[in-house]
Amino acid sequence: MKTASHHPAHGLEHIVEHLAHLLPAQGPIGVFIHHNTLHAFQHLPFDEAVQSAARLYGNEPYMTEAAYRRDFDRGRITVGDLDVVLGWEADEPIIPFLLDRRALRRAVLLAPPALDDAAEISWWLAEGGVSSQRRQLFDACRRLFRAPAVNSAAPAHKAATPPAVRAIIDPLMIRLCGAFLDQGVAYWPMPDRQHGFLAAVRTLFETTRAVEPLPGLAAELARQRRHHWTALQTVEEMLRRLDIDVAAQEEFLRDELLALGGWAGMFYRLQEEPYLAPHERVPCSLMEYLAVRLTLVACAPRNEAVEAPAAGAEAAELVMTSALFTAADALGYRISDLEAFSRENRERFQREVLAFHPIERRRVWHVAYEYHHERDVLRPIAERLHKRGRRPVAGTPKAQVFFCIDEREESIRRHLEELDPRVETLGAAGFFGVAMDYAGIDDPHGVSLCPVVVKPQHAIREQPVAEHADLHERRRALRRLWSQFAQGALKSSRTLWLGWISTAILGLFSMFPLLIRILAPRRYGQLMARLNDLFLPEPRTEVTLMRNDEHGHHLSEGLVLGFTVAEKVDRVASVLAPAGLMTRFSRLVVVLGHGSTSLNNPHESAHDCGACGGRRGGPNARLFAAMANHPDVRLALRDRGIMIPADTWFVGGYHDTSSDEVDLYDLEQMPRDHDAELAELRATLDRARAANAHERARRFESADNAHNPKQGLEHVEARAEHLAEPRPEYGHCTNAVCVVGRRELTRGLFLDRRYFLVSYDPATDTQGQYLTRLMSAVGPVCGGISLEYYFSFVDNQRYGCGTKLPHNITGLVGVMDGHSSDLRTGLPLQMVEIHEPVRILFVVETSAEQLALTISSIPFVEEVARNCWVRFAAVDPETSQISILRPWGFELYQPEPGETPRAPSSFQWYAGHRAHLPVAEIEMAGAR
């Protein structure tokens, strides 16, 4: 059902289209893309955006004031930070020669917080043991300050649907939406849903004697059907029936959409991008959603409205007095001081105090919180630049290992270099320039492995090598068989007759998996892996990579199969050149994609590679290596100044950030004279991943028995296999910074898995074109991750999806709390609990001018930079000056006293600590 295409410029359509952007943009949960939760507000400056969103949704804009104050108490925010931050804002005298705005704000922030709940204030006055002096001050404040006149004639929210009606229609709506969007959980799909939501709902109640959930619903739907109303017409009619006048329409529709924003958002997402549906493409339309919802609202019985008690003016006055009292008390004023002020001064004082309301205080706290963080980030880098100098690897490294820029790879890179200082690590966005539609031998169809902003043009298919074709066939047949069995097992227990047999007779056998999976999860995983190897051995494969014939464009679904030599050259160069890897190649270059495996985790995909569109990046690494090993490609690369020696071999691989497993691909194709080097590197990698696992384990409260790398590895392996584990890994929980620059800037620094590290060599980038290319991939990915974590942390219950423990997967598209709730979007508590909500700080090794140019050339980056959704600093490669981007322009970083602590090894720095750790210089043998 099309929505009134004969009225192209219809007002309502515009309104709904506009409102749709206020809905959560998360798609089906199987592929989780991190994005700015408040994308709809991105055109506004950050503070304005979070505060208007707070008013609209009723969510928290920042952490609570208590949380900032706790951070203040533990030194995470200092008085100095507050002074700097207050110094950035306009000052103004309040009482001439006595008090100005900065002094007032400083005093209020440093004093105990004002009570802001009327009941609490009354209790405090009555029972709080207040000294008579302070009570007199309080009474004086009450006497001297009058509440400003409030416009009491504010129009009542007449159009809104009363909560009692919501309580009737919301569960019904959830039931209908769930059935409609279902991707194959229910084996009886909603009849007629191929014609759209509205048609399906109308059909449902068509039969004359259907039991109506609401009186008159069937008749209403029949009437709509008779008139052949489109969704748009239905919405219009229902608005008329509900007597909503035009002026109030937008607000009314907004409330109706936001009432179950998660479901409405899913309708809109699938309307815009139907291919996101994992299995069944159902025709979704937000207008139809609205049409159904409004029809229900119109039919819902309206009992006499219950008057909500208006917030008493008295209570408001008490809260105001409390704020004034706290300020006066903090400034050390006595009653006589207050009385001595002229009326005008008193009014100004009152205005200023009230203007520094709780949200405003939290804003200042937050800026100070981030300022402190910025100092902690820049100090060690500045120190490196000025005192110690950079730390390049001496000579040609023994091996080079590319990782994803992901901050979770920071630690394994550090450990690798620490264990063998002659290994160099580099960071590139984890799709390694290879944007493709990929289908492995076990995948039914291709999926995009590239950042979401890119649409792949090339299809890559994995195939068994010729001599393993039989093995592949056998494997495929066995997998088919298994799938039938597994499906039978999954469904049979839910049916009548088969269920009788499977539960009564076979049921007790499930005691075995139950026992092993709960009591020995790691063993279970090993057992399953062994069984897999035994019965489903994997054939050796190759990828349909070669498209040497320019004419052989094989079109599959509008994609070309494979890459030509020229295309391969582009892709290889796009990774190597910006990283500055042009000549000094070692004999072995390993390229590791990443992903994450966990069980019982609907949010599993959120731990996968963001640069691969929320999927696993192993195939990209494998393809990149194959391309870079291609002789023709190498030949063509020479024209671009990239000289890969004949004895250099690229190896693709995959790092699992949850179990810390590292797989290397296609080793049988490697020239045998690299064997010894590979064996050595493999050994170092194994030690590094164990050390990495151990470092990760320090964050897990339940990992107190992981005393050495081996135990650390066992611990994280068990986590990945444990059915009951809500935190298989902490994901991007610690993200805070993104360094775009040479590894020398950060090599040997303990960065606590908090830094995205992008290899970028300004020396090879004379025009700044590499930087632009890097930032246009890195900016949205890192910015999206940072902001999603920010919002899911500051208001986990509303921006995030709350605790995982009661989550219930519905229709394979999302999770609900319990049996019937809105679709929960955002990140769960268990994923964000150790996060520090700072906007990401990009530290870019380039001149301030170049950075400004680059930012302004990428629309997304320009917008988030201008509106302060992310932070920027430039490290000038020539002058070693650091410039920080502030809302009013670049500001030169002023070095501060203090020295970066040093530690002999990462292990010695983090051992015994669970919280975030400051940056430290790790001494590396032979690094200098």
Next chain:
Amino acid sequence: MDSSWMTSDTMRTVLFLTVALPGTGFLLLALSWLVGIQLPEKVVARATGLIYSAAALCVALGAWLIRAAHLPSLHADYGDWFRVGEYAFKFELYFDGVSLPLLGLTTVLTGLVAAFSRTYMHREPGFLRFFLLLHLFGFGATLGFAAGSFDLLVGGWELVGLSSVLLISYFFERQGPVTSALRVFATYRSADVGLLVGIFALHHFRHSAALPALDAHTLDPQQATIVGLLLLLASMGKAAQIPFSGWLPRAMEGPTPSSAIFYGAISVHLGAYLLLRARPLLESSPVALGAVALVGLATALHGVFVGRVCPDAKTSLAYAAVTQLGLIFFEIAMGWTTLALLHILGHSTIRTLQFLRAPSMLHEYHRIHAAAGGHVEGGGLSLEAALPFPLRRRLYWFAVDRAHLDRLLDSVAVRPLSRLSAWLVGIDQKLGGGPPTGPGPQLVAPAMTAAMPEQVDVLHD
């Protein structure tokens, strides 16, 4: 083997422990909480593991002892709890081929769920509360299964119900769980009337409610019908049979492991167990037997149809459980008690595993889908495909609306009752005084605000 080992005293002690251990666990946790000791998670989890391992061992040992002594069953009297006139409330336990397997199942599954929860509930502010309630449940369930008389069974039955309701409202900072818990509580209370009145009737007719003495000739057919139907009412509530089945999906508000042990495994089967115990009575009443069979069959069909249209993991499992529970009722009515027992055991186990794995549904479907090569055929027999389209549609809505049962209960019970209570409040107020007015859910508000700091601390620490 020393034969003194086989004395009934040893047996009695060992078997007593199967009930006493979970009870002690609950008491210890509750006491330590009351005096303000913050037990670390690890201690709680270890103690729980120990208690349920020991209890499971006691069940096994007890069963072996009884077998070795060639006894068909053991009726252990541990003395009177209290006396009122003629009546003595005996603390008597009864172990036979029905209660022992169920005790074994309860202790093993509760232990496993506790082991699961140790990881799953890690860092939860309510960790201790969860385990406390789990122990209360464990105690209630073992007491219910081991009870030697209906009088004692009620105790276990109610403890299970109480812990069930408290765990549904585990996340009491949100409105949904509290509302659902209240509904479940009301359902339990209404159905439990049957249990209490049934036992009174039993006492009235026979002056005893001890289990072992029950046989087909205890009561005459009319009496058996009355008692049987009352007990059926109680078990229908507990086992989510028609028309009460609507509470089961609502019970999914709690943490996943509690859903598993209560609604996949033990708690719902307690209803079937009651009928299994009342079976000798039912035998002399064809009416009651017929009612059990009818309820069971209707529920099984109901569960199948509703389950077919459920798009979410836990509701789908809930109705799958309802279906099998219906069948178990039917088996009991038909007199296939061994099959019914086996069915309870098998069903509990498989359902526990399925509930615990409910969050991996996405993963599973994806794997099956991929292994099948991209296309998965709908499973099961498509009975509905044989129907003409209009009827099919109606049946679909009937299933989506869960057979309109909630609507039915609302109109015949909930609304008249709330009108009655509003009327009574009105009278009360006219007479002066009376309870404070205001809608019920507001009672929750203080608890909500009290919970907030706890939540916030977790977030921002």
